[in-house]
Amino acid sequence: MATLSTETNTFSPVPTGLRNYEDYFLRHGTATQDPPNLMTEALHVWRSRGAARDWTITESLSAIAEPAGRTTRAAYAALKEEILRDLRAACPVDIVLLQLHGAMAAEGCDDCEADVVAAVRAICPEAIIGVALDCHCHLTDALLSQADLVICFKEYPHDDASARAEELFDLALRAHDGEISPVMALFDCRMVSLFLTKQGAMLDFVAKMKATEMEPGILSVSLGHGFPWADLPDAGARMLVVADSDMALARGTAVRLGRAFFDLRHHLVPNYPDLQTGLDRARAALSGPVVLADMSDNPGGGAPGDAVHVLRELLAQGVTNVASGLYWDPMAVRQCENAGEGAEIQLRLGGKTEPASGQPLDISGRIMRIISGLGQHLGAGLEPLGTMVWLKMPGDIDLVINDLRTQVYHPEAFEQLGVRLAKKRLIVVKSLFHFYGPFSAIASEIIFCATPGRVNPNTGLIPFTRRDMNFWPRIGDPFAQAGKPAGAASVSKLNRLEDSR
Ligand SMILES: [Zn+2]
Structure with a gap:
């Protein structure tokens, strides 16, 4: 098990180097000897669950940096290699559990989570690989294709890291024992915003996700809120459903829940005063x-x-x-x-x-x-x-x-x-x-x-260059707009909005 976590604001010119991980939290296999923080809670849970079963546990890196610009090429290479080196030494392994952020980008790598998990998969092709993510993640097909299980925090503010770690442990164990065969499907909600889950429509939607997990064949439901300030093709909210061996059920449920979430959009985000x-x-x-x-x-x-x-x-x-x-x-x-x-x-x-x-x-x-x-x-x-x-x-x-x-x-x-x-x-x-x-x-x-600054919550104004601009709240109904090319008029309107900010 390991933790690698930062949330990369690709618009920030401030580099994230190894020193930034040292400043915030960097442990080489000893994170569970410290009190838990948000991103090491899972390791504490997994260690105690595994110890209760007399498993042999290898704890690798825990590296957490406060979000800023991309992690440097050298820092990312060193952090990734440490996890892989510890994994090679521990092989053969049955289960790999990772607490990652889900929105980490480095110099030369837009999707560090998929990159790390692909490297883990190459070392232990038969292992069950379970990944826990912050809900401010970019859920990508590349990640899902390499992992067996992906689960996100459901709550923002995040107060369910331990609960999600327990859930991931349970599912990984069942998958290892051959009780279940997890399959995962994504639905792109075409939304880029911030969703506080402690009130109103989001409170109800989290309850709806949990109720869906009780339906036959459904193993886990996550909403990847997305991290807005990342100029990446996969930035934005995506619905993730894990089902037991039934891909059609996973897909259908992801579409149903993702559309239900989209339909709530006007009730999810307030108008922030300047x-x-x-x-x-x-x-x-x-x-x-x-x-x-x-x-x-x-x-x-x-x-x-x-x-x-x-x-x-x-x-x-x-x-x-x-x-x-x-x-x-x-x-x-x-x-x-x-x-x-x-x-x-x-x-x-x-x-x-x-x-x-x-x-x-x-x-x-x-x-x-x-x-x-x-x-x-x-x-x-x-x-x-x-x-x-x-x-x-x-x-x-x-x-x-x-x-x-x-x-x-x-x-x-x-x-x-x-x-x-x-x-x-x-x-x-x-x-x-x-x-x-x-x-x-x-x-x-x-x-x-909505004060002046780098992460203004009016996400419709974010000047993406690599992400499809057909997203809410920039576009009222991006599904109706799908297939229509973004016109010059709408681009210049965005530029005007940027200028006036
Ligand atoms: Zn978060």
Whole structure:
């Protein structure tokens, strides 16, 4: 078993090198000796399930990098080869279980998951190969042709990694024992967006997927939400159905569920307010704290995490009593460490990483706390935070600046430093949706805001060059448009939308 995980934003110019895996999480066969995080939860599950059966278990690499641009050619070659080397040494094996992301691209390789699984298949052609994926994956025929079983997280925010790992283990065991013969089918929903599963129509659709798994002959149902900011031919939402030896049943069920999902499209995604509208709404709230998601600078989607567009606007408008984070700025963290806790400091914050970072912001404040080595919870897993600085600016504006690129998952990212979020009027988090559960426990209102930045949630505006442009929400009904060539008019309209952004 092994983990290899990053979600590649091919629009980001920021390379992902081996150092980025070392910074976030890199273990050579020892990941299950650490507390689980989202992408190693599965390994913990598989180890304990296998140990209960007295299986011999070989644990290989666990490598996780915060999303950014493509993984470098050298880093990908080294990570892939480590998994293959450990596998060759362990052969013969009966079952290979992999926790992959599903949206990893490297220099020279658009589909790292299919590439890794094909190499695994070549080493052990008879083994059962089971793959667990984040639901923000590109489900490809190339991957399905090499794996026996593919299962995605069903929940976003992701809180079902362990449940999916259990499911994959059960199915792999049954396949190994000859009880079942899994076959897999995909349906392309022609949708590119983000789908929060904790409310409304998506809540019902996840229940529908689970109910379908109870139908005769159906083994597993996954919705690959897709990862929008990847300029790849296979980006977008796809329905995956695993059936027991009946390909027609798998195909028919994938089409039925995929069309049902498509038919819900107008109920799945809200209209995200822009920054001005979002701040107006926050100011109009009668009580606090209001949580505003700086969605477009979410490092979890490959954005830099050092944009200061929202902070600049807050200062310009004189908004007070705010908490905001996590600002990724290792240089600022170093300056704060040099100055020490209690010091007053001037910082040139953020705006350093790439064009989407915008310009830096000159600020001043008092360094309240500096802490290293803490984590924040994402579901059952504990994700690292690096070194964090709590900076208090005039107007009771509390910033958390850190040196490890990561999104806000949990109020712990602030409160472990001493920032008391319940007293705040406004909390601005760099995150898309993962913060939602833990913050809704303390928020009077949550505003998902289409701020300026690398991962703007208005996915109809993404300037794909390699993906078919016939997708919702860019096109109202892409199935009606199928076969019609994309006209020059629609392309120039897209360019205008891009310009106005
Ligand atoms: Zn995800």
